[in-house]
Amino acid sequence: MMDFEEFKNEIKDRIKEFLSDKFEDAAVSLSDVIKNNGMKLTGIVIKEPESNVAPTIYIDSFFKEYENGRGLDDILQNIADIRTQNELDRPFDANAITDLKKVQDRVTLKLVNKDANKDLLSKRPHTDIGDLSYVYQIDLKEMMGKGATTPVTNALMERYGIDIHTLHQLAEKNTPRIDPPEMFRMEEKFGMPYDPDEKPMMMVITNHSNVNGASAITFPGVREQVAEQLDTDNFYILPSSVHETIAVPNTGDKAELENLKDMVKAVNASEVDQDERLPDNVYLLKGNMLVRADQEEMKENDLLKDSDRSAEKAAEYRTDRKPADKDLKTKPVEKESLKAKLKEKKAEIGKKAPEKAVKDMVHKAETAL
Secondary structure (H helix, E strand, C coil): CCCCHHHHHHHHHHHHHHHHHHHHEEEEEEEEEECHCCEEEEEEEEEEECCCCEEECCHHHHHHHHHHCCHHHHHHHHHHHHHHHHCCCCCCCHHHHCHHHCCCEEEEEEEEEHHHHHHHHHCEEEEEEECEEEEECCCCCCCHHCEEEEEHHHHHHHHHHCCHHHHHHHHHHHHHHCCCEEEEEHHHHHCCCCCCCCCCCCCEEEEECCCCCHHHHHCCHHHHHHHHHHHCCCCEEEEEECCEEEEEEEECHHHHHHHHHHHHHHHHEEEHHHHCCCHHHHHHECCCCEEEEHHHHHHHHHHEEEEEHHHHHHHHCCCCHHHHHCCCCCCCCCCCCCCHHHHHHHCCCCCCCCCCCCCCCCCCCCCCC
C-alpha cells in the first residue's frame, strides 16, 4: 500500500498510459491548491503544448478510494476519462477573464465562511456579512464546460477598473440568471413519501446546479416563496453547506435555537467536507441579508429590557406622584408592550420543529479551473 506521496507520483508518472496519443507530448504536473476554508488539495494538470489552459483534477478523493481497496489502474482510467471529457475544442481566450466587457455578464457570487478563509480573502475582493463573506467568480461554462469557473482576484478587479460595490451589483444581477434558485421539501430530497396537503417542516433552498447554492436564499423573491411554502414568514436558515441552506419555521421556543445550533455544528463536524462548511450558526433573513439569529435575539432582548426599564422609570417619576408614595411600588400605566406583541406574533407560528439532523448530500465536482 502506497502512502499519498508515492500515490500522487505514481499517478503523474503513469497517467499517459491511459490517455490517447493526442496527449503524448502533454506536460503533466502536480500542484497544491488552497481551496475554501483553508483546505489544501493536490491536483494533476495535463496540458497539451498548443493549449494555454487545462483543468485541474483533484486526486485526494481518489487516494481515499485507493486506501479503501479500489485498484490503481481503475483510478488512472477514471482520471484519464475526466481529462478527455474536459478537453477544449478551441484555444482559450484570455480576454474572457481580463476584459470587463466580456466579464460583466458572467460575474457570479458565492457565500463562504469569513473566519475560516482569512488568507483567501486577503487575495480576493469580498463583501462581509457578519461571519459570512461573498466572494466572486467568473462563469466559464460556455467556453470550458459545465462547472468551470475562475475566481475574481484583487488584481483582476483592479484591471477591470471598478470598485467592490460595482462588482457586487454585477454579481447580484447575474447569479440568479446564470444559476436560478430552486427549492423543494426535505422529503423530496431523500425520496421520502409525504402528504402534499400538509405544510412542509423544512424547505431546502439551492440553485439549479446544486453547486455553491447557499447564496440562493438571498435572491429576489426566494424569501417570499419559502414563506408561502412554510406558511410563515418567521423562519430560521440553517447553513447545510456552501451548496444549500434549509429553512425551518421559528416556533418561538428559545431552546429550539440552541438545539438547531448544536445540530448544525454536529452535522458540519461529521457529515460535511471541510471545504464545503459554512459557520456553525443559525441565521435569519433581514431583507436579503443573512444575520445570526442569536445576535438578533440578543438585540431584541436588549430592546425589550430598555423598553421595560423606561416604562418603569416613567411610572416611578410621574409628575403627579406624591411624596407620601415614596416607598410604594408604582404600577406602570397599562400599555401593550413590545414583548407582548412578540409573544402574540410567535403564538401564531406552528409549533413543530425538526426532530433530528439530516445528512446533506452534495454535488462534488471532480474538475475545476
